[in-house]
Amino acid sequence: MIVTIEKSFRTSLLEACTKAKTIGKNILVSYVKEVQWQDPLLFYARGKQLYNGERFYWSEPTTNMTITGIGFVTSIKSDKDKPFTHIQAEWSKMEQACILHQQEAVIGTGPLLFGGFTFDSQKEKTRLWEEFANAWFVLPTFMLTSKDTKQYMTANIFVTPHTDAEEVYEAYKRSERELFHDIHMTWEEPAIVGEEEVYPVEWMNLVQEAVDTMKQSDIEKIVLARELKLTFDENIDSFYVLKNLHEQQTSSYLFSFDTSTSCFIGATPERLIRKEGNQLTSMCLAGTIGRSETEIEDTKNYHELLNDAKNIREHKIVVQMIRGVMEEVCDTVNIPAEPTILAVRNLYHLYTPVCANTNEAIHFVDIVEKLHPTPALGGYPKEEALSFIREKEMLDRGWYAAPIGWMDGQQNGEFAVAIRSGLVKGKDVSLFAGCGIVEESTPVAEYEETRIKFKPMLAALGGTK
Ligand SMILES: C=C(O[C@H]1C=CC=C(C(=O)O)[C@@H]1O)C(=O)O
Numbered sequence: 086m087i088v089t090i091e092k093s094f095r096t097s098l099l100e101a102c103t104k105a106k107t108i109g110k111n112i113l114v115s116y117v118k119e120v121q122w123q124d125p126l127l128f129y130a131r132g133k134q135l136y137n138g139e140r141f142y143w144s145e146p147t148t149n150m151t152i153t154g155i156g157f158v159t160s161i162k163s164d165k166d167k168p169f170t171h172i173q174a175e176w177s178k179m180e181q182a183c184i185l186h187q188q189e190a191v192i193g194t195g196p197l198l199f200g201g202f203t204f205d206s207q208k209e210k211t212r213l214w215e216e217f218a219n220a221w222f223v224l225p226t227f228m229l230t231s232k233d234t235k236q237y238m239t240a241n242i243f244v245t246p247h248t249d250a251e252e253v254y255e256a257y258k259r260s261e262r263e264l265f266h267d268i269h270m271t272w273e274e275p276a277i278v279g280e281e282e283v284y285p286v287e288w289m290n291l292v293q294e295a296v297d298t299m300k301q302s303d304i305e306k307i308v309l310a311r312e313l314k315l316t317f318d319e320n321i322d323s324f325y326v327l328k329n330l331h332e333q334q335t336s337s338y339l340f341s342f343d344t345s346t347s348c349f350i351g352a353t354p355e356r357l358i359r360k361e362g363n364q365l366t367s368m369c370l371a372g373t374i375g376r377s378e379t380e381i382e383d384t385k386n387y388h389e390l391l392n393d394a395k396n397i398r399e400h401k402i403v404v405q406m407i408r409g410v411m412e413e414v415c416d417t418v419n420i421p422a423e424p425t426i427l428a429v430r431n432l433y434h435l436y437t438p439v440c441a442n443t444n445e446a447i448h449f450v451d452i453v454e455k456l457h458p459t460p461a462l463g464g465y466p467k468e469e470a471l472s473f474i475r476e477k478e479m480l481d482r483g484w485y486a487a488p489i490g491w492m493d494g495q496q497n498g499e500f501a502v503a504i505r506s507g508l509v510k511g512k513d514v515s516l517f518a519g520c521g522i523v524e525e526s527t528p529v530a531e532y533e534e535t536r537i538k539f540k541p542m543l544a545a546l547g548g549t550k
């Protein structure tokens with residue numbers, strides 16, 4: 086990547102065009118500048134008006150960093166068995182031939198990819214997820230990054246050997262004017278007209294089968310998920326769902342990957358991995374209890390979770406696995422001995438933070454691959470639990486419970502685990518929720534746990550608050 090600072094953007098574009106002609110190849114030009122504050126959600130809304138609904142949204146709850154992309158300049162898709170390696174290879178090729186024009190180096194700006202992976206590339210895909218590849222990452226046409234009180238706009242332009250620099254520059258100026266024009270949004274929220282739990286009784290039977298299997302084998306944990314189908318009287322616009330999630334789920338990551346015909350959207354509390362330079366942060370999140378509206382009961386639940394043997398076991402298995410991966414790729418790993426509680430609107434979770442440092446030149450995507458799926462989403466041992474899920478679960482998980490997030494070309498980025506999520510297709514929505522099954526699990530209690538885990542998305546879609 087070549088970084089230019091002092092030249093004008095027009096000059097950078099001219100140079101890129103000359104270079105593209107000389108080498109006979111396309112060159113990516115990425116332009117970053119600080120801009121006046123605007124609501125990231127309104128920027129997201131413009132993606133529907135100006136780019137036919139191609140857009141994404143990402144917000145991180147602890148730093149309030151948001152990244153919103155509209156228009157897909159290019160996509161990297163992989164339907165291979167090893168999508169992680171493929172994405173990494175394609176992205177480094179593209180990134181190497183990039184000219185970045187910026188005033189200030191800020192992580193989360195410039196050329197970066199946003200996207201996700203499928204939970205299990207070996208499970209046969211159904212029609213539900215047909216549009217989503219095993220991995221799909223996009224480079225946005227325009228991207229707005231908000232960090233603290235500052236906001237940056239990135240414009241990504243592909244220059245070919247035949248591109249006319251002046252023409253492209255004029256087109257860019259026109260688009261920029263449109264983007265910073267005031268808009269006012271009004272909308273009506275569609276109503277739910279149908280609700281169907283998919284195989285609830287069979288799912289509880291499967292929980293029992295998992296318990297029996299674990300009693301007779303070395304498998305210690307299997308995560309099982311199920312689906313809730315909703316139908317609405319009008320098409321859903323992911324803009325207002327995000328707006329509701331933004332108000333209701335203040336301690337979760339919000340994400341949306343909208344392709345114009347389908348949108349995968351959610352509010353997950355679970356970080357998989359964040360990397361900034363040599364610093365890595367992850368978390369172990371497993372073990373759950375519902376919140377209560379009465380303070381006394383809520384406090385009782387809080388303490389009950391901290392001392393509950395079944396939930397502590399669910400949690401410890403995750404800590405062990407994440408510790409193992411981090412110790413493999415890092416020099417120092419810091420993990421507290423006991424979990425604390427992470428509170429979200431509807432639930433309490435057992436939570437252990439993970440901080441680590443690495444001096445190894447390891448690719449960020451390789452760490453993501455090693456971590457996925459943690460036993461909070463798959464089980465333990467990994468392969469045995471995955472085989473059980475692949476064979477028995479009555480669900481195509483698609484991107485649910487898999488890594489979703491962003492990465493730049495300098496091995497920085499962040500992935501969350503795409504739980505508390507749903508797939509929107511016009512008037513139809515599929516919501517997903519799962520839970521960690523251990524030997525002490527009972528089908529009814531786990532069913533109840535999934536019911537509460539549907540609530541964040543259900544509330545944002547106008548269902549039970
Ligand atoms: C798989 C999900 O949650 C995981 C994350 C936190 C707590 C979990 C649990 O207590 O079972 C699950 O492992 C989901 O919400 O769909």
Ligand SMILES: [Mg+2]
Pocket residue numbers: 371372373399520521534
């Ligand atoms: Mg659980």
